[in-house]
Amino acid sequence: MRMEFLELTSLSKSFSGETVLDEVSLSVQEGGTLVLFGKSGAGKTVLLRSIAGAIEPDDGTVVIDGEDVTSVPPEYRGIGMAFQNFALFPHMTAYDNIASSLTSKRMSASEIRTKVDAVAKLLKIEHVLSHAPKALSNGQKQRTALARALVSEPRVLLLDDPLRNVDAKLRFEMRLELPRLLADRGATIIYVTQDYKEAMALGDRIAVLDQGKIVQIGSPDDIYRRPANTQIAQLFGDPTINLLDVVPKEDDRGLHAFLSDQRVDFHGKFPGVAGRDCIVGLRPEALSFTETGGFPVTIEAVTPFNEKTVTLVTTLRGREILLSQPAQDPVPTGPKVNLQIAARDAILFDRETGNRIAPEPDGNRVEEAA
Missing domain, CATH: 2.40.50.140 (Nucleic acid-binding proteins)
Incomplete structure (x- = not known):
């Protein structure tokens, strides 16, 4: 039986008096995939950054594998994150972008090469590793950013709408490939999207976020057949x-x-x-x-x-x-x-x-x- 690996309890955050997260509580089992679904401005990215440690919550706790990491610096949380805008270093090649998290751990060059080559082959970008980001297509940039998040084999993987800026064909292909790819890595995953088809295809469970609050959590079938309200149904x-x-x-x-x-x-x-x-x-x-x-x-x-x-x-x-x-x-x-x-x-x-x-x-x- 899988245990709860990532747990958020009453997580709250406000900016300039405006509440962005309102006592958000949820949990994800070890190796599970939770899709965080909601419209633009619902608070999805702020929630991910709070889990990663890039934003400090006003209240609440973040627990990973039984350890309260709410005050732990981001680099010590064992978290990988891929953003919708790719966030690649423009002065680095695709290879160096992917390897950056491993370089910071002072791994040997041969070990880094082995890990980068393996994840690049998995994502079918081994032929563009020597290219700068400006020479990559949006699909290649997306896969490079995902490879960078995966290569260090994080305990927790946060994916912030990573398919939003790619073309429709690649988005469809990645919906088919991602479940297998993510399952192979064994990470505990929170995947953010505004696309209900992605949510239904990728999540073991779906959490619907609206105006900073979780309004329903359930399996894709639960959300579709038993929506909590008319808004979710639509x-x-x-x-x-x-x-x-x-x-x-x-x-x-x-x-x-x-x-x-x-x-x-x-x-x-x-x-x-x-x-x-x-x-x-x-x-x-x-x-x-x-x-x-x-x-x-x-x-x-x-x-x-x-x-x-x-x-x-x-x-x-x-x-x-x-x-x-x-x-x-x-x-x-x-x-x-x-x-x-x-x-x-x-x-x-x-x-x-x-x-x-x-x-x-x-x-x-x-x-x-x-």
Whole structure:
């Protein structure tokens, strides 16, 4: 069983009276990867720099492998860090940039060469080691910065949106390569990104940071299927989740609401929800066309996206809904068609707070009445 290797407790930081980190607490298991996800300005980079020791927190503690390192200088924390802007030394070759952390440890030239060559080969940049940063492409700069962070085999690796400044093709390739690469190094990792696809692909767990606070931590599946609130639900998914206002009612058949005048039953127990202003969240891929049953809609637009087709429909009351389906699945000629809901994928939120309403155990199914 893996132990918690990196632990933050009530970490807080303010600049000029403005709170940037607000009692952030989280932990990462030894060898695990936690993705820190949030919009620009959420406090992600400040949190990484606080862990690294580049910024001193106002309150709270940073513990690595059972040792409180909150007051320990950065060079003694055993941390590697790669930045989104590469931060390479312009007067050094790629080789010297990668070797800089080893040189400071006074390793022998042969040992440094062995380690640099190994990590460069791993990242496929061995052919540009003699080049200055200005002669490197953005992708090569990114890999050089990552190699510098990896070469000293740090106990903790902090990656600050390292793929943000590379082209789309390389970003896609690195999403596939990074999990294997990082697992091979055995480091405990915090990976910062604003890209939900990266977060879903790379993290054992995802921590969502908003205005300096952790608002949800969970597995990628938890974050996607059970988002803590409507804001998080909208950040994960493309096309974005459909959010429709409803006021559930309850009768002898159970809790239900209406879409296009058709009854939708919420199977399970949601105490105190009947008569309450709510929002039902429907992922576009949780909806499908049906010839029988379902609720009626009108097709407004059909947009093909290579591997999928996105269809915009409206309900009888003019509410817009997006539906996503595999490209090979036919779209009805319409315009009048019916939709059905995949029972397990509907999510209920409180309209006033935006928070998800969790059903009692075994009560998280929603399905359309026949």
